[in-house]
Structure formats: C-alpha cells, structure tokens
Amino acid sequence: MPVPDGVATVTVTSGEPLTRPDGTAIRGRLLFGAPDLVVIPGARYTFGGEVAVDLVDGMVTVDLVPPDVATMDPQGWTYTVRSDFENAPNWTRHILLSGASDTVTLAEVLVPDPVAGEFTVLVDPSTIGAGFVSVDGNQTIHGEKTFDEFYPVGPGFPPAFDNQLVPLFWVRDNFLPATGDVVGRTRAVHKTADEQVTSATALQDDDHLALTVAANAVYALDMYVDADADPNADITLGWSAPAGATMSWTEGGISAGNGNNIGSIKLSRLDVATSSGIGLLATGTAAMPRGVVRTGGTAGTLRLRWAQTVLSGTPTILRAGSWLRLHRIV
The missing domain is CATH 2.60.40.3390 (Immunoglobulin-like)
Incomplete structure (x- = not known):
C-alpha cells in the first residue's frame, strides 16, 4: 500500500x-x-x-x-x-x-562515525520540563555541551537514548567514576585503628569518622559503631558540622545502663547541637546511628564527636572497622 x-x-x-x-x-x-x-x-x-x-x-x-x-x-x-x-x-x-x-x-x-563530527540533537534544551522533552526545532551540538539536568547523546548509545537528551544521573551511573561528592554518589570512611577515651565526659573529635560536605546540599547519613566500655560509663555521641548546617539524627543504640545488649533501643529525634548517650558493655556493643544532614551556604566537614557518659578509669574504646557513610541526595 x-x-x-x-x-x-x-x-x-x-x-x-x-x-x-x-x-x-x-x-x-x-x-x-x-x-x-x-x-x-x-x-x-x-x-x-x-x-x-x-x-x-x-x-x-x-x-x-x-x-x-x-x-x-x-x-x-x-x-x-x-x-x-x-x-x-x-x-x-x-x-x-x-x-x-x-x-x-x-x-x-x-x-x-558514531563518535566524531557534529550531531543533530532533536530537542530544544529550553523546553525540558516535568520529566519529558518537547521538540521545538533542532539543536546542532558542536563538540561537547552540558545542561543543568540533561546531557546530549547521539548514535552509539543504547537505542532508547539515541539522539536525545538523557538524564545526567544516567550518564553518571554509566560513565563517571564512582567517586566524588556529587548527587547520587555515596562516600564512606572507616576507623583504621582503635581509639579510646578515659575519664573524660567532654565530647572530643573522632580521629577517623569525618567526611567533607558541600554547601547547600542534603545527605542521608548512616554509620556503624563498634565499641566497648565500662557498662557504668557508656558512651555519648554527637556531631560537629559547618556553620548553617542542620541535622535530624537518631542514636540507634541500646539505652544507657543496659546490662546485656537486650532491651530498649533509643530512636530519639535529635538536632546537630544535641548529643545523646547510649549503653555499652565490656564485651562489646554495636549501634547504628542514622539521619539526614542539610548544609547551608558553607561547606566543611561533618565529624563524629564522642565521650564517656559517666567518668570512668576504664577506657571507652571505639573499635577499628566502625564506619560513617553519606549518600548525597541534593
């Protein structure tokens, strides 16, 4: 026909x-x-x-x-x-x-040649919105150009993306190294050695558990605490963060004074300026704090701070292998 x-x-x-x-x-x-x-x-x-x-x-x-x-x-x-x-x-x-x-x-x-030369991308980047592309004339891409949320691709990419603008997260996930403080990436740090505090209830900076944060960003936070102490001393956790940063976080550990690692789990909603104590045993206790970090106009470092909750001559020890992880959302 x-x-x-x-x-x-x-x-x-x-x-x-x-x-x-x-x-x-x-x-x-x-x-x-x-x-x-x-x-x-x-x-x-x-x-x-x-x-x-x-x-x-x-x-x-x-x-x-x-x-x-x-x-x-x-x-x-x-x-x-x-x-x-x-x-x-x-x-x-x-x-x-x-x-x-x-x-x-x-x-x-x-x-x-699907790589060299000039390519015609059949969208006008100014019409991008609400998850789809409106076509309003052709745009010729000379060399390499990027846009706020989308990236031009041409022949040689998966068929679903040929001659289109694809979301930047797809380009990051498929072509960029899994490093750096960018949206969608996760960074982590772990303790390379044991660290101990004796007869001290004033919060001190952890030697290892710290990560840089960008300005005007949002991060999901989680961590694993492997520690042991005099069960009468326990441990208090807190944070330092750049000026203007806010947090909503929770301890994720047993209540202070617990004698057997079985019992109430503390899930308070705390801000960046508030520290909180959790229970520890001499045989070892795990805790899993988590939360969200929102930075203001100042970049800097997010760092765990900790101390004994009650003075004790027996060291409170944060063990090697404990880790801190941030996943950037915005």
Missing part, C-alpha cells in the same frame, strides 16, 4: 553502488527503522516499524516519510539504518530526513 496522497516522502538512494574496497558490489539489504508508532492526524495516517530494502547491484532506493511532517506525533526523530549484508560487515547508523529535500543520498545524511 503506498503512502497516502498529501503525505510528503523523501527518496533515499545509495547514489553510487555500495561496494567493498575492491569495487565488488555489496549484496544483501538495508533496513530503515522508524519509531514503533507514528501518527499524522491531519492525513489520518498511521505508520511505524522497519522496512527492508534489497540491494540490486549494490544500489538501493526507498521512499520514506520525513519526521518533520506537519501534525506528526512524535516529530523530530531519526531513522535507524541497519545493514544485513552477505559479503560485508554489518553496521547500524542513523539518518535525519527533512521534507525540504525531495531526494537525498546515503552519503549526504548517514553519520559514518
């Missing part, structure tokens, strides 16, 4: 025959793929999928509907071109057609 009258088409040809380096005509076919479903309401026409065109003496010709037809939904997409050759390596590339041209050759519209 032909394309209905009134719907524009563009004739795509090979121009000269497709050949191997010695001039031997390539045998096989080319497959031109459109989106699964495209509608042109004004013409009451629906199409989609892939069309296979056989090569004849290396030549190919096909009439295709360009993606810029008025009232078409969606608009601005590219055709995928796949080869199915009998005597040459296969490839997959993309072509962009426009109704402004009646006839084009593959050499004019095919991107031969």
